[in-house]
Amino acid sequence: MSPNRPDEENTAIKAAVGPKLALTRGEIAARTDAYFNRTQAIVSHFGECEVTYAIFIRRPVIAAHGLMIEWLENVAREQGFSVAIEIVTPEGSWVGAGEPLVYLTGPFTRMAPLETLLLQKLGSACVAAHNAYQMALALPDAAFLAMEARHCAGFEMQEIMGYAASVGSRAARREGAKGFIGCANDVTAGFFGCEHGLGTMPHALIGYAGSTLRAAEMYHEVYPNDPLVVLVDYFGQEITDALAVCRRFPELAAEGRISVRLDTHGGRFIEGLDPQSSYGVLERHTPGTIRRYRSDHELKDLVGTGVSAAAIWWMRESLNAAGFTEVKIIVSSGFGLEKCMTMRDSHAPLDVVGTGSFIPVKWNETYATADIVAYDGEKRVKVGREFLLQRIPSRTKENEA
Template identity: 75%
Template sequence: MDTTKASSKAAETLANAYGVTGPLDESTILSRADSYFGRTRQIVQHFGDCDVTYAVFIRRPVIAACRLAVSWLQNVAQEQGFVLDCREVYAEGEWVGAGEPLLYLTGSFVKLAPLETLLLQKLGAACVAAHNAYQMCLALPEVPFLAMEARHCSGYEMQEQMGYAAGVGSRAAQREGARGFIGNANDATAGFFGLDKGLGTMPHALIGYAGSTLRAAEMYAEVFPNDPLTVLVDYFGQEITDTLTVCQRFPEHAAEGRLSVRLDTHGGRFLEGLDPQSSYAVLERNTPGTIRRYRSDRELRDLVGTGVSAAAIWRMREALNEAGYPNVKIVVSSGFNVDKCTAMHEAHAPIDVVGTGSFIPNHWSETYATADIVAYNGDLRVKIGREFLLGKVQAGKEKA
């Protein structure tokens, strides 16, 4: 994928989005901010405003994904008519160590105090999700990813944050040679991936409506005859049987590589024809030694357990090749987080595309960003224990 195009499209999406999903007016921001910031604002108004500098950081390693938050701040400053100096310490997509300041913000204490709550909401989760997406892409560098996070988000603002984050993490991994994310599953955030439209074919609901996997494929092909065809094959628990039936019905698609099957097998059962013993055997046939190197129960499940395991993917590849369909692609989904992607790499799983929203942080407490004032009217001052924040602000002042 052209990462320059993706970056340009992402910038355009950012330019069009901000101010739409976040409040800019003072009264709405005050109503959503922690109340002590509103009281602080009143006290400072009473005793006299001053310029302050905030340092913003996260306590764990992340990928810098600050433009969402910074763009919102700049729009607030423009709307409310105050001067904001924002220094991004790291370029977008750059790796950031735990506790390293991401931003230094300088401006009126009266104006900035109420913004802290909403700023931190927009920053931490995006940076952690970008780091997860980056790690996933590097774990499977030859495999393209599709972002499918929207259904797991609590609303559009989170959806926008997570789509943006996946785009940032993907481009960081692409700079290191990974394929990264080639798109996402909805139109609204497609611009973060350099696209105009979301990607995807059918949900399980269409198969239920059609009454069979084959009929759902036929319906899709009739309405979208010029599109590549990706068919979900786990609805009836007959992944291999239904896959081969679809291949027989669409031999040209299969021969030309325009047919893909998507494995989304429920975690409560094995792929058709597999059980624990046969799953071990599949891996031994295709990637000897992998099963002997597993390091945890979670990794063992990803390799030979229920759901979309490495053994399930290898078994599907075997079945396709044995039936004479080597060009049919395998798309996988269901819990493909960093750990699962790493396990798939260890097993050399023959994956053509990963669909996932599992870059959304698992442990929300890791996403908590923090802001501390480190200078008042130019005098450096910070609470005890946060002196580490002063180093780069001082370096920035000297450079300026």
């Protein structure tokens, strides 16, 4: 593990991925671009060369290179070659567009087949980390729960996205935000310093139970020592069902061990609200929010259908009026950066945000690029990429893995 990464990052990565085996040479050859395999064959024929790669991304990001480096070190160890790793931007730090994140120096015949796979593990992680960082800073007093797994194209993406959220979260915590407290799956929980994934009940359990209250009773019977988090939108009776659960378990409510989760879909308003009354709720609690110009998208998040700022305020108002001031509110459903910023502007009284919306939306922004910038110590790069030479390490072997 690279000594240039802080212990917190090293520990988090090791806890989640452990001594993961690298792919075999044959598997790497099958997954890389064909011209890298041909390059390997040509260099093997004409003579080995030590090369230095500079890796960068074309947009500003948060550096999240830990998984990539962990994998590279595993490959080097299993294949028996040395690679020097020079981290330019520390994990969790902001890096500008086009600035090198890391330099890698090693034998060309071994490094060439790895380029495709290294880039796969870097670009999307850095953009997702940046998104998670911005979301956490937008709502610094809220805790976040990473719920990206269901939106990922298989485990490799899930691992990268969960890791990225943890990196962005740690960066936000250094600036005073609560950040991400965990994730929804055991397999990536280690990234967040947890042993297990977090979560209580899906909508399916409520359908099985036949009522929201009965689902809460079932859950509490099986997990009596756990906090009780209840989805309240299944029957379209968010307020009614939330209050019913609180009245059924008044001690838990008073102890702050009950949370209601709002996940109302965008096709309807939360129970008790419509367009006019939604404006009224915000007028009562945060009038300045609604009195200035808003885009259509902002208005939807403020007073529209689904989990709006008005819906959150309405739930808080209803719980407080019934005496359940300690009951927490968890929100989910489309909480990306823009929605988080709108919730901040409206001072929405939410406690936890469940989201996978740190997954990059514009995938072409995630493309990482690698260029060789030195051959056997001689600096050389294609025209137009001379900027990569500015921070090239002079003695990379000092940091050999």
